[in-house]
Amino acid sequence: ETGVTQSPTHLIKTRGQQVTLRCSSQSGHNTVSWYQQALGQGPQFIFQYYREEENGRGNFPPRFSGLQFPNYSSELNVNALELDDSALYLCASSSPTSGRGNEQFFGPGTRLTVL
Amino acid sequence: AQTVTQSQPEMSVQEAETVTLSCTYDTSESDYYLFWYKQPPSRQMILVIRQEAYKQQNATENRFSVNFQKAAKSFSLKISDSQLGDAAMYFCAYRSAYNNNDMRFGAGTRLTV
Numbered sequence: 001e002t003g004v005t006q007s008p009t010h011l012i013k014t015r016g017q018q019v020t021l022r023c024s025s026q027s028g029h030n031t032v033s034w035y036q037q038a039l040g041q042g043p044q045f046i047f048q049y050y051r052e053e054e055n056g057r058g059n060f061p062p063r064f065s066g067l068q069f070p071n072y073s074s075e076l077n078v079n080a081l082e083l084d085d086s087a088l089y090l091c092a093s094s095s096p097t098s099g100r101g102n103e104q105f106f107g108p109g110t111r112l113t114v115l
Numbered sequence: 116a117q118t119v120t121q122s123q124p125e126m127s128v129q130e131a132e133t134v135t136l137s138c139t140y141d142t143s144e145s146d147y148y149l150f151w152y153k154q155p156p157s158r159q160m161i162l163v164i165r166q167e168a169y170k171q172q173n174a175t176e177n178r179f180s181v182n183f184q185k186a187a188k189s190f191s192l193k194i195s196d197s198q199l200g201d202a203a204m205y206f207c208a209y210r211s212a213y214n215n216n217d218m219r220f221g222a223g224t225r226l227t228v
Contacts, residue, residue: 033216042119042206042220043160056216088158104218106152106160 004093004107012113013081021076021110023091030095031055032074033104034066037088049074078112086114117142119209121221128197128228135182136192136224138207146212149183149190154223155203163205166190168212194226202228 005024013019025032031050035043045058049068063079072093078085088111092104118141128134140149151163166174166183173181178198182191194201207221 033218035218035220040222042121042208042222043218045217045219048216050216056214058217090160092160103162103165105162108157108159111158 004091004105006089006091006107006110008110009108010111010113012115014115015081015083017081018077018079019081019112021078021089021091021112022073023076023093023107024073025091025093026105028095029093029105030072031093032068032072033092033094034074034076035090035092036060036085037090037109038084039087043090046076081114083114086112088112117144117147117209117211117219119207119219119221121207121224123224124222125225125227128194128201128226130197130199130228132197133193133195134197134226136194136205136207136226138190138192138221140188140190140207140209140219142188142209142211144211144213148210148212149181150208150210150218151179151181151190151192152206152208152220153201153203154206160206164192197228199228202226 033048034046037043047057048055052068065077068074088109090109091107094104147168149166152160164176178195204223210218
């Protein structure tokens, strides 16, 4: 069974640029959630995708957008990057059949630095 | 809105000793889940233990156990027989049973062993 993978591991961008982060969900999982973890803080929920549709969103502006593909992998896109977007971006996958509470399995994250 | 508070930014423990990490949360809901996650330097979040609010019995996973006080909205993690591999950031998290797409995390506690 393959776990959650994310790419790239690290990324450096400049203000105003656009970035795409990728996540492959664990085998059998149809739900992907994205989180932003600023340095020294806990993760904050960005949004969740379930069967290719957005299924809930946290307090993030529209320049944060996403996609989920038929194989349940997902992308997080951020437009017009700002310095405060520098963070670790975590992806987590889950399935309605992974038990009550829908345990989320996390990937290793992508470290984004905006200069 | 639900909030999770971890009041201990850092804790330290000697090998083989016991340590307790604190977590409080605020919610008006009656059914929810509480989690403790471990994040080692490798950055990957690992689920340590989970508690369902409707269960009165405290969850236990080997050396890890929780003290769940629903009325006090408290959810502490006890690590017994601490090992070097336990050193990590520990995050307490809350998720509603009515809206399972939004997990709220505390700011974390850095545990040194």
